[in-house]
Amino acid sequence: MTSPRPRLAVVVKGWPRLSETFIAQELVALEDSGTPFEIWSLRHPTDTRTHPLHDRLQAPVHYLPEYLRDDPVRVLRAAVCAMRLPGFAAAWRAFRADYARDRSPNRARRFGQACVLARELPAETQGLYAHFLHTPSSVARYTAILRGLPWSFSAHAKDIWTTPDWELREKLSASSFGAAFGATCTSIGAEHLRALADTPDRVDLVYHGLDLSRFPDPPDRAPRAPGAPLKLLSVGRLVEKKGFDRLISALALLPDGLDWHWTHIGGGTLKDDLAARAGKAGLSGRISWQGAQDQPAVIAAMRGADLFVLPSRVARDGDRDGLPNVLMEAASQKLPVLSTPVSAIPEFIETGVHGVLTDDAPDSIAREITAFADDPSRGPALAEAAYDRLNAAFRMQPGIDRLARRLNAMMAKSR
Structure with a gap:
């Protein structure tokens, strides 16, 4: 036996x-x-x-x-x-x-x-x-x-x-x-x-790494048409270390003439506080809170977005991100990434090469979002490099x- x-x-x-x-x-x-x-x-x-x-x-x-x-x-x-x-x-x-x-x-x-x-x-x-x-x-x-x-x-x-x-x-x-x-x-x-x-x-x-066999091939991404709405996407729990409070403050600083919409996917304890912050800033009509979603829904959202934003930071208790998988998932769909140089994020993204890393000050984030909007060719070039890095070193x-x-x-x- x-x-x-x-x-x-x-x-x-x-x-x-x-x-x-x-x-x-x-x-x-x-x-x-x-x-x-x-x-x-x-x-x-x-x-x-x-x-x-x-x-x-x-x-x-x-x-x-x-x-x-x-x-x-x-x-x-x-x-x-x-x-x-x-x-x-x-x-x-x-x-x-x-x-x-x-x-x-x-x-x-x-x-x-x-x-x-x-x-x-x-x-x-x-x-x-x-x-x-x-x-x-x-x-x-x-x-x-x-x-x-x-x-x-x-x-x-x-x-x-x-x-x-x-x-x-x-x-x-x-x-x-x-x-x-x-x-x-x-x-x-x-x-x-x-x-x-x-x-x-x-x-x-x-x-x-990522099992890329689970993901669709990236879409053909033409540069965003001048004047077209800028579709921003973030995926992550609504907790302090993700920095979404700073992002909402940054969105309030974007130029009046910029047409933009931010979609957030994820659960978390700060939803009510952040929604109230957005309402106070007059941004509620430009934000979609989608809550926690399964991975097919996340990937579909990535394929339809223009810029992925994750302003990670070190929380007051020392908590912080490692290397968030969502950054690699965004790269798998050739979605340009704007993030911060916290913890291991620079191990995947070299700023100016595979994406852009900035500090988490609202004015810095707003400045980089505006730069992406003003130069539609910038994002696709960075996303192509991130996609190549993902395939070469992060499978x-x-x-x-x-x-x-x-x-x-x-x-x-x-x-």
Whole structure:
């Protein structure tokens, strides 16, 4: 009788999520590469739509108790089981050390979720892989200690820059049951984590890239006709780090004679505040708030727009973008990009070559939008260069091949 194939447990914050197409793309590609896994989600979905990528995934999906009070019987059974595991004493010490520095309900919840996961993982599980280095990696780490398994992570943006250094060091050190390895999607993020790791090779730079087979060929883009309306598009959550408040202020500074319309796609907590700001500036009639959309709708909007604008910035709590996938998606449709030199955005866009990067001051943004409007030939030339760069250096498959090798090597060591 053939024994079950070793299986990976993938820990995510929530599944599925419209704002995390990069995770869906990666998991579908890993599945296609022959890496078997199951998904363990810390939260139930809140989006009402899904992307086609989500529908392609065949992996089983399990949901842990989002709050321990949600399923006390399940949590109690897990706690009793965990206390009988050989790794419980070490896991409890690790949790107590963490809790001494972070006395929060969230920290306690992570350990409770880890107990549930440790009890319910299939016997053939050979390793864990967490998307995001904060909460999901804490659950993966405690579970790995309980079950005596290796674990790994993929780090992105907020999790790198808002997690305390003491916690990052512990998750990057073998002496504190740290990850076997970690992947991150930006050079700036990799440099930061390697400086905190016990060995630099514990952190691997793996760009997400794009699976261009999922996207239509770019449209034929003639220069915008003189005097034609300038169609601006932004895609991103309405949160501080995306800088849309600055963009609205910039739109209010555009010349009176410029005919423009801005479309925003994405959810987020600042919708009411930003809509009120736009109304106060007299811009409501020139703005379409489309809310969260699936990827086909996003791509359709990109194909009909003239300029993609993403004024990313560092939020007050240190949160920031990594390399937003939407910039690569815009490039896939030869849509010119106006953004800011925050975090890893310059790793993809060299200003004046593949797009334009400006500071996030409203007058700077307004000046660059006006320059695009005044020179209709400028955008297509930059977009062509970004499209070539995307194809040459930011395709998905090389990163997936590298990640699959590291995950399979990690699991092989645990057998």
